[in-house]
Amino acid sequence: MSMHSGRERLVVIGGDAAGMSAASQARRLRGPDELEIVAFERGHFTSYSACGIPYWVGGDVDERDQLVARSPEEHRARAIDLRMRTEVTEIDVAGKRVRARDVDSGAESWTPYDRLVIGTGARPVRPDMPGADAPGVHGVQTLDDGQALLDTLARTGGRRAVVVGAGYIGVEMAEALINRGYQVTVVNRGSEPMSTLDPDMGRLVHEAMEGLGITMVNDTEVTKVLTGQDGRVRAVATEAAEYPADVVILGIGVRPETGLARAAGLPVGRHGGLLTDLAMRVRGHVDIWAGGDCVEVLNLVSGQEQYIPLGTHANKHGQVIGTNVGGGYATFPGVVGTAVSKVCDLEIARTGLREKDALRVGLQFETVTIESTSRAGYYPGANPMTVKMLAERRTGRLLGVQIVGREGAGKRVDIAAVALTANMTVEQMTALDLGYAPPFSPVWDPVLVAARKAATKVRDAR
Amino acid sequence: MSMHSGRERLVVIGGDAAGMSAASQARRLRGPDELEIVAFERGHFTSYSACGIPYWVGGDVDERDQLVARSPEEHRARAIDLRMRTEVTEIDVAGKRVRARDVDSGAESWTPYDRLVIGTGARPVRPDMPGADAPGVHGVQTLDDGQALLDTLARTGGRRAVVVGAGYIGVEMAEALINRGYQVTVVNRGSEPMSTLDPDMGRLVHEAMEGLGITMVNDTEVTKVLTGQDGRVRAVATEAAEYPADVVILGIGVRPETGLARAAGLPVGRHGGLLTDLAMRVRGHVDIWAGGDCVEVLNLVSGQEQYIPLGTHANKHGQVIGTNVGGGYATFPGVVGTAVSKVCDLEIARTGLREKDALRVGLQFETVTIESTSRAGYYPGANPMTVKMLAERRTGRLLGVQIVGREGAGKRVDIAAVALTANMTVEQMTALDLGYAPPFSPVWDPVLVAARKAATKVRDAR
Numbered sequence: 044m045s046m047h048s049g050r051e052r053l054v055v056i057g058g059d060a061a062g063m064s065a066a067s068q069a070r071r072l073r074g075p076d077e078l079e080i081v082a083f084e085r086g087h088f089t090s091y092s093a094c095g096i097p098y099w100v101g102g103d104v105d106e107r108d109q110l111v112a113r114s115p116e117e118h119r120a121r122a123i124d125l126r127m128r129t130e131v132t133e134i135d136v137a138g139k140r141v142r143a144r145d146v147d148s149g150a151e152s153w154t155p156y157d158r159l160v161i162g163t164g165a166r167p168v169r170p171d172m173p174g175a176d177a178p179g180v181h182g183v184q185t186l187d188d189g190q191a192l193l194d195t196l197a198r199t200g201g202r203r204a205v206v207v208g209a210g211y212i213g214v215e216m217a218e219a220l221i222n223r224g225y226q227v228t229v230v231n232r233g234s235e236p237m238s239t240l241d242p243d244m245g246r247l248v249h250e251a252m253e254g255l256g257i258t259m260v261n262d263t264e265v266t267k268v269l270t271g272q273d274g275r276v277r278a279v280a281t282e283a284a285e286y287p288a289d290v291v292i293l294g295i296g297v298r299p300e301t302g303l304a305r306a307a308g309l310p311v312g313r314h315g316g317l318l319t320d321l322a323m324r325v326r327g328h329v330d331i332w333a334g335g336d337c338v339e340v341l342n343l344v345s346g347q348e349q350y351i352p353l354g355t356h357a358n359k360h361g362q363v364i365g366t367n368v369g370g371g372y373a374t375f376p377g378v379v380g381t382a383v384s385k386v387c388d389l390e391i392a393r394t395g396l397r398e399k400d401a402l403r404v405g406l407q408f409e410t411v412t413i414e415s416t417s418r419a420g421y422y423p424g425a426n427p428m429t430v431k432m433l434a435e436r437r438t439g440r441l442l443g444v445q446i447v448g449r450e451g452a453g454k455r456v457d458i459a460a461v462a463l464t465a466n467m468t469v470e471q472m473t474a475l476d477l478g479y480a481p482p483f484s485p486v487w488d489p490v491l492v493a494a495r496k497a498a499t500k501v502r503d504a505r
Numbered sequence: 506m507s508m509h510s511g512r513e514r515l516v517v518i519g520g521d522a523a524g525m526s527a528a529s530q531a532r533r534l535r536g537p538d539e540l541e542i543v544a545f546e547r548g549h550f551t552s553y554s555a556c557g558i559p560y561w562v563g564g565d566v567d568e569r570d571q572l573v574a575r576s577p578e579e580h581r582a583r584a585i586d587l588r589m590r591t592e593v594t595e596i597d598v599a600g601k602r603v604r605a606r607d608v609d610s611g612a613e614s615w616t617p618y619d620r621l622v623i624g625t626g627a628r629p630v631r632p633d634m635p636g637a638d639a640p641g642v643h644g645v646q647t648l649d650d651g652q653a654l655l656d657t658l659a660r661t662g663g664r665r666a667v668v669v670g671a672g673y674i675g676v677e678m679a680e681a682l683i684n685r686g687y688q689v690t691v692v693n694r695g696s697e698p699m700s701t702l703d704p705d706m707g708r709l710v711h712e713a714m715e716g717l718g719i720t721m722v723n724d725t726e727v728t729k730v731l732t733g734q735d736g737r738v739r740a741v742a743t744e745a746a747e748y749p750a751d752v753v754i755l756g757i758g759v760r761p762e763t764g765l766a767r768a769a770g771l772p773v774g775r776h777g778g779l780l781t782d783l784a785m786r787v788r789g790h791v792d793i794w795a796g797g798d799c800v801e802v803l804n805l806v807s808g809q810e811q812y813i814p815l816g817t818h819a820n821k822h823g824q825v826i827g828t829n830v831g832g833g834y835a836t837f838p839g840v841v842g843t844a845v846s847k848v849c850d851l852e853i854a855r856t857g858l859r860e861k862d863a864l865r866v867g868l869q870f871e872t873v874t875i876e877s878t879s880r881a882g883y884y885p886g887a888n889p890m891t892v893k894m895l896a897e898r899r900t901g902r903l904l905g906v907q908i909v910g911r912e913g914a915g916k917r918v919d920i921a922a923v924a925l926t927a928n929m930t931v932e933q934m935t936a937l938d939l940g941y942a943p944p945f946s947p948v949w950d951p952v953l954v955a956a957r958k959a960a961t962k963v964r965d966a967r
Binding site: 060092094095098103104109110211353354355356358359362374375376377378379380381382383384385390392394419420421422423451453454455456457458460461462464465467471473474475476477478479480481482483484486487488495 | 522554557560565571572673815816817818820821824836837838839840841842843844845846847852854856881882883884885913915916917918919920922923924926927929933935936937938939941942943944945946948949950957
């Protein structure tokens with residue numbers, strides 16, 4: 044360790060986006076003679092895109108390995124001592140060491156660290172109900188999960204799929220299974236799919252999904268998974284009904300994987316994620332950093348911590364951590380809550396606060412909802428889109444935007460994401476100089492149409 | 506007039522985007538009993554999309570009337586006294602009146618005003634060379650121009666077109682004529698097409714246009730248009746060569762149409778456009794407003810006035826003017842120089858300053874150019890794109906972005922347009938919370954990849 048070798052040792056727990064981005068960036072800044080890097084990963088893969096799994100299952104992506112951004116060998120070639128199938132079982136904060144277990148042999152040993160990065164990610168919520176572990180019931184959190192699901196789909200007769208949950212994973216998996224020719228039923232606890240949207244916008248997603256032939260069952264809790272004589276899943280049961288299923292996908296979200304960190308006494312927030320400072324250091328611990336799906340992030344609009352597991356944040360966290368660990372300086376100031384998704388050709392995007400988020404943090408607001416098109420109305424392929432905008436009462440500050448539409452709708456949310464980051468008012472937004480030409484936008488971009496209407500409403504209500 | 510009737514009279518010169526938006530917005534705020542509105546238009550059409558003409562000529566838009574957002578009858582139905590084919594020939598500022606002439610009868614009369622809006626637009630640059638007025642040589646500024654060109658295309662045998670100029674109009678017309686099956690040659694005075702980009706990015710457009718089968722002739726001035734025995738165009742001549750042509754399109758830009766305003770002593774800037782204040786009032790004239798293609802606009806990045814004729818600005822100007830004329834309050838703070846265009850499936854976008862713009866106003870900067878893709882690399886339809894970014898030396902403030910790529914490239918410029926408006930640094934941009942999902946973006950959006958690289962370069966050079 045450092046005392047003896049004259050160089051420091053960085054230990055990384057978790058070999059996916061946050062951990063390995065941190066390791067790679069630290070390596071860029073400091074060579075192996077200055078910094079030893081040891082990384083532990085309990086699974087079979089490193090640096091992969093979990094967000095890509097639905098598209099692999101749906102057949103848009105051919106090969107599992109296309110989802111792997113960097114293999115263990117590639118990491119090792121950059122002088123990162125990556126130990127696969129090795130699970131860290133304890134962090135000894137006082138002793139600055141971690142205990143790791145070889146998953147296959149069971150052998151355990153301690154590894155001292157000078158600096159520690161925690162990137163343990165998330166674990167899927169598994170409902171505590173009878174049959175949840177039956178063959179044919181699948182999560183889609185890891186590449187291993189995806190492979191298991193594909194094996195089931197290849198092996199199993201029948202064409203009926205039930206997706207439990209109607210968030211991002213749920214709707215993306217509904218698309219994947221539609222693309223594979225399944226009859227898809229989505230059972231959703233909420234009143235509308237995509238609870239990251241306000242219900243009035245979720246309603247548009249609901250209607251579009253039904254238009255795609257997906258059966259939506261809202262306001263409904265799954266109570267058990269029913270199995271056949273072969274022990275395999277045969278249906279999903281709710282209080283009121285049974286939905287036959289040859290395969291069941293659990294897409295009911297994830298929680299931060301922080302058991303290890305909690306046991307070590309590290310601080311977690313009310314959503315169960317590790318709490319860090321702006322440099323992504325675990326609060327109160329100068330030598331420990333954390334990032335990715337195991338941490339909470341500051342929402343710059345609400346001013347409160349939030350849990351948003353998302354690959355793009357994990358990569359940014361890793362970049363910031365690696366820069367700081369490597370002797371540079373970087374911060375992660377927070378998020379505005381941007382997300383984009385699609386179900387077949389329906390694009391769904393949101394940023395900032397929903398109505399209930401704003402109310403929860405004491406903000407009063409006006410809302411507007413407008414219809415416009417992705418291109419000039421006369422240009423071929425002009426698709427309708429709906430934009431909802433929230434603006435703070437009196438100040439007119441932008442609080443949030445939700446967009447549902449077809450091609451060209453989703454990424455328009457970036458306009459609002461930047462405006463939120465810059466604390467713009469909707470009045471200021473009306474003057475934004477956005478790209479205009481008939482194939483790209485109406486002469487007033489749909490986001491500006493919403494901003495104009497919101498500015499008028501704020502003014503009239505003041 | 507106002508003294509007698511107890512109501513004010515607004516006179517509008519020019520019936521297109523700026524003028525009629527102003528009239529419509531003023532009417533929304535003040536009824537006919539408070540405000541009389543008289544508008545003069547010398548042509549046959551009102552409120553049409555000149556930007557749409559190339560797509561009408563190319564066949565993407567079927568009917569001329571699809572380009573008309575609001576017809577004279579629709580304006581009149583909103584109590585706007587619209588006088589078509591009536592040209593204003595003089596503004597008497599001291600006497601607060603305008604003289605107008607009926608284009609067909611030649612009859613002239615004076616109309617007094619309380620408030621005046623000037624929306625006289627632009628006129629195309631017509632090169633002063635032999636043959637420029639020959640049959641078969643066409644501009645594409647107005648709907649009348651577009652109709653005349655379509656008539657020529659329908660009537661004329663031959664399949665060879667020469668486009669003079671390689672700016673927005675030039676490249677869009679090249680696409681239009683390719684779509685109609687013409688062999689297209691573009692003759693361009695500059696070293697690369699799209700001089701609104703730096704030459705290194707223009708080079709990418711050049712290569713893509715050649716890939717589309719368009720013959721590009723750069724660094725070349727057209728010296729004359731050659732005609733046949735029938736008096737019609739037969740070729741375009743340069744110093745070095747002749748290019749046979751059955752039809753010639755002049756796309757060499759426009760200038761502000763300000764003859765009337767100059768004659769009245771109103772202030773024009775160094776680009777020939779009217780100068781206004783932030784409320785779009787003509788400087789020094791409390792009762793006169795101007796907007797659209799006849800004014801100069803403040804570039805918020807350079808701090809200097811610029812001439813950018815663009816429908817989206819004209820509409821915003823009209824909205825601001827109409828609000829102020831109608832007794833409300835609105836301003837047009839300026840532009841950042843955003844523009845987007847396409848040639849077939851090549852998308853071209855820019856915002857902020859080019860290298861030469863930055864140098865001209867005394868800014869020192871770093872530049873980076875990166876390659877990335879529109880979607881996650883493994884997702885079908887991930888298209889390559891090139892992003893160039895300029896950041897100010899020392900401060901790292903974003904100065905400009907240029908993007909050339911395929912589907913999904915162009916509108917990404919809006920991210921930079923908002924960041925420019927908010928005076929963000931490239932370091933701040935690296936933390937932007939942009940929409941991410943594999944069908945929409947790589948985990949680092951291409952604009953963020955450029956921002957990261959630019960931030961590093963600024964830091965290293967400091």
